[in-house]
Amino acid sequence: MGKVSGSILKALITSVSRSKMSVVGAVLVSVLLPVLLFSFFLDLQGVIENPYFGFLIYLVMGPLLLIGIILMIFGIFFSKGKEDIGLYAYEYLQEQLTRPGRFSRVRKLLYLAVIIAFVTLFISGLVTYTGFHYTETTSFCGQFCHDVMEPEYVTYKNSPHSRVSCVECHIGEGAEWFTKAKVSGVRQLVATAMDSYKRPIITPIAALRPVRETCEQCHRPEMFHGDKLYIKDKYLADENNTHVQTALLMKIGSGGHSGRKAQGIHWHVSEEYKVSYVHIDENREQLSQVILTGPDGGKTVYYSNKIDPRLSNGTGTLREMDCIDCHNRPTHIFLSPEEALDQKIVTNSIPESLPYIKRQALEVIEKSYASAEVAKQSIARELRAWYKDNYPAIVEKQGQLLERAISGVQQAYGENVFPLMDITWNTYKNFIGHKDGTGCFRCHDGSHETKDGEVITNKCESCHVALAVEQPSPDILRILKGSSL
Ligand code: HEC
Ligand code: HEC
Ligand code: HEC
Ligand code: HEC
Numbered sequence: 001m002g003k004v005s006g007s008i009l010k011a012l013i014t015s016v017s018r019s020k021m022s023v024v025g026a027v028l029v030s031v032l033l034p035v036l037l038f039s040f041f042l043d044l045q046g047v048i049e050n051p052y053f054g055f056l057i058y059l060v061m062g063p064l065l066l067i068g069i070i071l072m073i074f075g076i077f078f079s080k081g082k083e084d085i086g087l088y089a090y091e092y093l094q095e096q097l098t099r100p101g102r103f104s105r106v107r108k109l110l111y112l113a114v115i116i117a118f119v120t121l122f123i124s125g126l127v128t129y130t131g132f133h134y135t136e137t138t139s140f141c142g143q144f145c146h147d148v149m150e151p152e153y154v155t156y157k158n159s160p161h162s163r164v165s166c167v168e169c170h171i172g173e174g175a176e177w178f179t180k181a182k183v184s185g186v187r188q189l190v191a192t193a194m195d196s197y198k199r200p201i202i203t204p205i206a207a208l209r210p211v212r213e214t215c216e217q218c219h220r221p222e223m224f225h226g227d228k229l230y231i232k233d234k235y236l237a238d239e240n241n242t243h244v245q246t247a248l249l250m251k252i253g254s255g256g257h258s259g260r261k262a263q264g265i266h267w268h269v270s271e272e273y274k275v276s277y278v279h280i281d282e283n284r285e286q287l288s289q290v291i292l293t294g295p296d297g298g299k300t301v302y303y304s305n306k307i308d309p310r311l312s313n314g315t316g317t318l319r320e321m322d323c324i325d326c327h328n329r330p331t332h333i334f335l336s337p338e339e340a341l342d343q344k345i346v347t348n349s350i351p352e353s354l355p356y357i358k359r360q361a362l363e364v365i366e367k368s369y370a371s372a373e374v375a376k377q378s379i380a381r382e383l384r385a386w387y388k389d390n391y392p393a394i395v396e397k398q399g400q401l402l403e404r405a406i407s408g409v410q411q412a413y414g415e416n417v418f419p420l421m422d423i424t425w426n427t428y429k430n431f432i433g434h435k436d437g438t439g440c441f442r443c444h445d446g447s448h449e450t451k452d453g454e455v456i457t458n459k460c461e462s463c464h465v466a467l468a469v470e471q472p473s474p475d476i477l478r479i480l481k482g483s484s485l
């Protein structure tokens with residue numbers, strides 16, 4: 001056996017050395033293979049956490065190795081010289097096979113061919129698999145084109161979905177979506193390299209996989225039920241940054257299941273009813289018609305009485321409502337300046353005890369800055385200056401309070417505003433409530449009517465019961481917590 005493999009190796013070396021192409025290939029392979037194996041090992045161990053490292057292994061060295069192997073094989077079989085061309089010719093093979101003395105040489109060649117084919121198949125399989133696998137990682141999607149994806153990546157990291165990988169929402173299972181994603185991925189890489197993409201990035205709603213397939217792998221609104229208490233913490237812009245709370249009993253409802261009727265908010269995604277709409281703008285905020293299709297297929301059409309009927313007829317895009325028409329920001333949640341600050345105060349990144357911090361912070365973060373760096377510096381400078389003028393004692397004796405506040409305010413800004421990508425406060429709207437009259441109020445604002453004058457409900461209580469609105473320690477919450485009134 002040792003002799004056989006020795007002579008196979010010899011045959012391989014001689015065939016390779018006969019062609020320049022093979023020699024180049026062989027050099028590539030012998031240099032890359034050990035480096036690649038070593039890097040692969042490092043990556044498996046998670047030693048290096050740099051998105052470019054993965055890129056180098058799986059999308060540069062891997063394919064280069066493949067090219068090396070291909071060059072080697074091409075060189076062996078297609079190089080000049082009659083002997084090598086002869087390898088392929090039928091007469092040659094026949095001669096070799098029929099002459100008793102030659103037979104072992106053919107066997108050697110066959111061994112060689114089988115081994116080369118096997119090794120090539122194995123390595124190319126591994127390279128393709130790991131290469132594609134790498135392009136599916138959150139690190140590749142979120143960090144490789146760092147500047148471009150920073151806003152989506154940062155908001156994603158701070159969201160409840162930070163453990164769900166990008167591809168689980170954006171691509172999902174199946175060959176069709178896989179191919180679509182790779183094609184559009186290549187286009188995006190080119191756009192990034194050429195710097196030809198739009199800032200801010202346009203929401204991919206049209207290209208997104210049917211979202212009900214995606215979200216419903218983990219969430220099942222037909223299994224939701226009843227009402228749920230939602231509590232929001234806020235801080236007023238007064239000296240004490242007074243803590244107030246809003247408590248809403250949210251009628252989450254259900255999509256309907258095993259005989260239970262669909263009701264409440266998740267009624268929109270029930271089996272029996274379909275809600276569609278016609279939007280005349282790209283952001284899906286101007287809805288000229290809302291169409292409700294009942295279990296028997298009967299349609300009720302609500303027309304907007306705010307949009308010119310000439311626009312309502314014939315123009316616009318029809319879309320069937322799904323999760324994303326309300327949960328358009330399940331993970332890339334860009335907060336408003338107030339929300340961002342309130343969140344930092346709740347988590348104590350900004351000290352509640354610093355007088356007027358809500359008001360002063362709001363003032364500095366709402367300004368527009370040329371870059372994230374300028375913003376960071378200006379926030380620190382302006383807050384220091386204001387407190388020095390107005391609360392010198394605090395600056396002197398409790399300097400660390402102010403410094404903690406500054407760092408919290410900088411974070412509130414940095415996690416939501418991205419000047420490099422032209423993303424400022426409110427660039428991406430969240431449709432989950434009815435801020436600024438959008439979200440639910442794109443339909444539920446009382447301005448969509450059937451020809452018979454039937455309006456889509458705009459009673460506050462069809463969606464939630466407001467138990468307390470911006471009250472300092474609301475009675476209802478104290479009762480629920482069992483503390484005395
Ligand atoms: C929980 C599901 C989910 C996950 C996980 C997710 N996305 Fe998204 N993403 C969405 C939805 C939904 C939209 C569309 C928003 C819209 O239409 O308004 C979106 C939009 C985007 C956009 C367009 C810009 C924008 O903000 O609308 C980019 C870019 C993006 N995602 C990148 C990523 C990257 C990178 C990751 C991983 C780091 C990721 N997404 C993870 C659901 C998700
Ligand atoms: C791979 C599983 C997975 C997928 C896919 C997924 N989610 Fe989630 N979702 C989660 C997890 C896990 C949480 C966090 C639960 C928690 O923190 O209690 C969550 C939380 C949520 C919440 C509650 C957020 C909050 O503030 O408490 C909403 C709303 C939500 N997801 C909507 C969606 C929507 C819409 C989609 C589709 C675009 C989606 N999810 C896709 C797993 C998933
Ligand atoms: C008509 C708008 C609307 C549609 C459509 C919708 N949701 Fe919701 N969903 C809400 C609202 C409103 C809440 C509660 C308020 C909030 O999350 O801020 C909610 C809450 C949730 C929660 C958190 C529930 C909890 O118990 O805390 C999940 C998860 C969720 N929705 C998933 C989905 C999925 C998945 C779909 C699509 C199949 C969907 N929703 C469709 C409006 C909607
Ligand atoms: C079509 C359903 C719907 C109707 C009608 C509706 N709301 Fe809401 N409202 C919501 C949802 C959903 C939220 C939660 C948004 C979120 O999770 O941030 C909300 C949030 C609120 C909040 C808390 C806002 C915050 O961020 O602090 C207040 C206050 C409120 N609604 C008042 C009202 C009043 C008053 C009416 C009646 C004029 C009304 N709403 C009608 C769905 C509705």
Ligand code: HEC
Binds near residue numbers: 292
């Ligand atoms: C594209 C239009 C549209 C949007 C956006 C929309 N709805 Fe609706 N909604 C409807 C229609 C149509 C009905 C059925 C007619 C009615 O009840 O007046 C309805 C009904 C409801 C009902 C009553 C369901 C029942 O039990 O009969 C609730 C609750 C509701 N919506 C909550 C919400 C909330 C909360 C949001 C925002 C997060 C929202 N809707 C966004 C169109 C919409």
